[in-house]
């Protein structure tokens with residue numbers, strides 16, 4: 144589909160609803176069950192918080208593969224890496240531990256970062272892909288094109304997402320037990336790319 148065909152926002156929203164419904168209809172039953180049980184599974188898990196986050200990442204990787212044929216998301220598209228990107232303290236520590244990026248000693252004040260690139264965006268790609276936060280993994284565009292993903296347009300309407308409540312609940316459980324559930328933007332804890340810093 145050409146990008147012009149989704150300039151009409153109602154068309155794009157309808158496409159997103161249809162694609163999400165098709166994806167859900169084709170989702171393997173095993174994945175749905177895994178998602179339903181993940182919070183209870185992690186409560187029984189004997190590993191530490193990082194091991195539990197890795198279990199969530201693995202499950203989301205499986206969802207990502209199942210969703211990919213129904214989304215406009217592809218390598219090199221970085222529009223949503225310019226949105227606000229929330230993460231929990233345990234996820235920031237996960238990035239620090241597994242991707243080797245130190246958190247700022249003095250977190251930046253909460254603010255609207257929409258339109259500014261994530262500090263880990265490098266030449267259109269995620270520089271911490273395997274350690275990226277769960278909010279990045281949950282956000283997909285079920286539209287046919289990325290026209291409405293542009294940060295300049297993305298606030299103009301709501302687009303269908305899927306609600307993986309089991310994964311969200313499991314993440315909150317892990318975060319509660321390991322540093323708290325205060326939502327922070329990734330730029331507050333890891334900084335803003337230099338050209339976006341006020342001079």
Ligand code: SF4
Pocket residue numbers: 223224225228261262263264265268269270271272275276279
């Ligand atoms: S962590 Fe990676 S995927 Fe998430 S916003 Fe940053 S660059 Fe994009």
